[in-house]
Amino acid sequence: MNSSSVHNSQIPTEYESKHSKWIRKMLHAYWVVVIVHFLIQVGCYLFLKYDRALPDFIVNVLFWPTAISMVCILLASYVDRRFPSCSFTTMSVASTVIAWTIIHVNYDIRIMLAICLLPIFASVLFFNSKRVWFVFSLQMAGYALLLFDPAYRAYLNSFDMVSIPVFLILATYVAQIIVTSGVEVLEDLQQSMEAKQELIVRNAIIAKQSKTDGLTNLYNQSSFKDFYEKAIEYANSGMSLHLALIDIDNFKLINDTYGHRVGDIILEKVSRIIQESITASDIAARYGGEEFALLMLEQSFEQAYNLVEQIRQKISLMGHFELEGAAITVSIGLKGYNLNLSKDKLFEEVDACLYAAKRTGKNKTVTSLIPA
Template sequence: MKGFHTHNSHIPTEYEFKHSKWIQKMLHAYWVVIIAHFAIQIGCFLFLEYDRTPIDFLMNVLFWPTAVSSSCILFASWVDRRFSSYSFYTMSIASTVIAWTIIHVNYDIRIILAICLLPIFASVLFFSKKRVWIVFLMQMTGYLLVLFDPAYRLYLSSFDMVSIPAFLILGTYVAQVIVTSGVEVLDDLQASMLAKQDLIVRNAIMTKQSKTDGLTNLYNQSSFKDYYEKAFEYANSGMSLHLALIDIDDFKSINDTYGHRVGDIILEKVSLIIQETITSSDIAARYGGEEFALLMFEQSFKQAYALVEQIRQKIALMGHLELEGASITVSIGLKSYSPNLTKDKLFEEVDACLYAAKRTGKNKTVTSLDLTSSLAEKI
């Protein structure tokens, strides 16, 4: 459509986020270096003998070095926000300028040369040999540039001219060793984490296998008993609970006529219908052989009855090629929890409902209300 433009906004990855975070921390550290250098210089000028005039000190020791260093950090911070893929290089350039500016201002203090190692060791945080070498080349470039100052060059001896590059090479070698060791540690840690994740997955699979029936993928009898006990405890505290037992009619004749493999297929199909019909809060299990148990929560008895009837009707309407197009049926017993029942008594009464469904014609759902009405008619 005209007048509308779509833009693919880049969502930073976790690595990019951490990379930017490290850059920001290093830039903050360089601010500390600049401020510390500024404060130390003022202290030295006020309390120690200083061979510079006040104007020379203010301009060449305080103002210009601080202004150049601060500008580099501000530029590096801007690049990190706008062009994060280049932030490492601008940060490294900024740290190189800061280091050699401080060295140039304080060239009469020999130990100050150690500050040129700061950018090299900062590059170790990114675990890249290539980046370490890039920063090394920046330090060598900074060293060569300050040699253009005759005063600094005059201060250096022949030994200094050789030892400074050697010092940088040695520092870079140490940084490379640290990077190599760090990468190995990270690889070992990643391998350990992957092994731990694999173990967790295997344990989860084993736990699931121990709780579910291998053929139907429903809970097994042992798991059902555990859930049934917990469900009964919840029911005692006021939660609705309905128990249903579902049994495939004439299943033995299916096995005898078509074989156990076909019988297994029928069990899988019935279990699939049960899984597709029940709600997410219900629990279904293969209780044994061709019998299934169903726990239903958070619904009325009328809703529970409608649900098991839906299961029964779906099964009855399905034809099976394995049975030469014939269909199968199931009988169901259903009863709700009541405070006067124990969990064993509830199960026995549902089993009695299932037996009544089998005895009175099969392919039906019998509830405790049906049994009560039948008993009253006999009386």
């Protein structure tokens, strides 16, 4: 990992969105710390030998430390609601005051010093190096302020004076290692997710390309055959199905006269008209050269006939700049499926209808039900 990533240690945006949630969780944890400390002090006074007089105990051990801690938590909660951008700073200051207040009350219990680690390790949740070292500076400030108390200073020996700052530095260093490792894990996770998303998109593109014709953006012949098989299964269960074959008239002459590039443009235009005319339940494909296949589901024969006629008429009425303003026509074969037909027989009969349309003048739709 490069130095700039470690230096900035900025967590990804989706984790920043949980900022306020973590702040609230930590403030709830400090409520627990304050309440537990209060109860432990009362229990110690009642059941253990305690060398403080009752008024001194109530005022200096229970009231003031608890009141200061509660005010800090309430203030941090208010800032989190009203000024979210300042919530981390306020929470860190509040937690530092709470930690060193408890340490001050219990300075004769050496293990109590560990409570100042809570703000440091809470800062790890935000995966930001600057925040970790900011909280460390607050702990050092709390320690320095506590040294102004003669009773606390008198309790410390020379080793304590040095070991406490070293203890804080080492704890912060460990927290920094956790942050750095966490950022690396998050970056690896983000890269993995991006790679996975890219792979999904690429596979989707490949899957689409394998199913569609690159020129017309309709389904290709292979995909049409798969849909045709499935459509026959549906038709056998009672769904209506009609098959149409659409062929551009005199397409070879267009290619020979104007070139294959113009021929491609004509194919694109015809496919666009087909796409714009069919319903969401219909399936259109480029079946070969200048031939298109159309499966129409959930329609009556009259609806299917009207649809393909609409396509034929739209195409015949459209002039083409590429053909010097001339129009083109298409011939169409159409037939509905019934249980007496196999899928191959249906295709053969529709193809025969298409041939009949070509042979009897072109620019027409021929079916087995409506005379040519």
